[in-house]
Amino acid sequence: MRVRHTLKIFAALLIAIVCAGQAQAGAKHVFLFIGDGMGTAQRNAAEIFLAGKRAADGDFQPRQSQLTMNSLPVTGEIGTGSLSGVTDSAAAGTALATGMKTKNGAVATDGNGAKFRSIASIAHENGYKVGIVTSSFFEDATPAAFYAHSDSRARRYEIGRQLPESGFEYFAGGGFSNPKGKDKKMQSIVDIAASNGYRVASTRAGFESLSPGGRAISTSPGARAGYMPWAIDSAENDISLAEFVKKGIDLLGGGSFFMMAEGGKIDLACHANDAATAIREVIAFDEAVDTALAFLAEHPDDTLIVVTSDHETGGMALSATSDVKDAFYGAMSRQRGSYSRFEGSISKPAAEGFEKYLAKAREFFGDGAARTDGVAKAFAMTAIPQKERPVKSAEYKKLYGPYDPFTMACMREMNARAGVTWSTFYHTGKHVAVSAAGAGAEAFAGEYENSEIFTKLLKAMEIEPVR
């Protein structure tokens, strides 16, 4: 994918650089990419990983950037704070989607019932077709801020119920987390959508047969609880985020459109402090940006691409390691799968013992999973039934959060060896980067608040802001 697109990308960049300097007549094709939890360290980690991969493949040619998003001509930086302080994805999604700062947990509302209109709805009213793509589930906070309103992100059924009512033309990604509500007694949102004229595709064949016209929902065949599979764990037949975006272009690309595409699981991997998994999510997200850039190359005058994030997760930091030259790529590429896959493979720790699991961990995480005191102590904790662990103690929470202790300890060792350290299992208040290309991209340079993305998008589309 990456190699195939390289030429296209260079062509698109040349055009983007030329266009960035000119005044444009309204962007008619607008892509807003949101890497959930993706700070600059997450982007840099993916850069270093890809550079390491190229070197491992024998390609030592210097190159400015490995990630497409890092090569876009306009760069900026946004503050992400919400009215509650360090933001969650609901308040940050609301700021990006509606231009309004709100409390954590509120989805396109002030948290007290007052609704904020989203850029997607406004674009829709102005004749743009709308696509919402996410590797997370549709009712999750970030996508929800673009099509729904709720005082609480936890009210997933209430949120999901608004999806078919939006009339937006394309929803794609993981799927619904709980289409029949928490107690599974409500009318299925999938059925409601179908009776509202949505074609619903849940297999690869169904996805491939979707053609322009009407409205469509396409969900990942490998989804679990509405999440797309991890990129690091994905199987042959899974549909990638890039494919979902490409399909969106095929379905909506005939006229004006606004598409929000979220890399929703970067955040999840960073909550778990799993660098190798996060890097693959960033790369999968970047491949989705590639498809937009290929479209920009064909429609240079009226296409705008904006890539940003809602907040940083994990307090990820990268430092140089002195031991081996390929420490970073070597360590990160040796990890066999996501933390959750390893957690899922732990069945009878007490009966099977430390040695067996240490061997398993070394096979899965590489040599970084070492015989240290921290790892041994964590295994002892894993061997205790969940109910009996001191999960409420400050020390336990700081070391393991809500995760399996042994998995966390092995990953922490491996990450540290590769120069990756984390400060929290939660979000941080760091600023995040904005990258842009195409019609009106220059407005996204500089340092400003996340809520201004909304205003700048409206301006680029030449839509008068009406509240």
Ligand SMILES: [Zn+2]
């Ligand atoms: Zn998060």
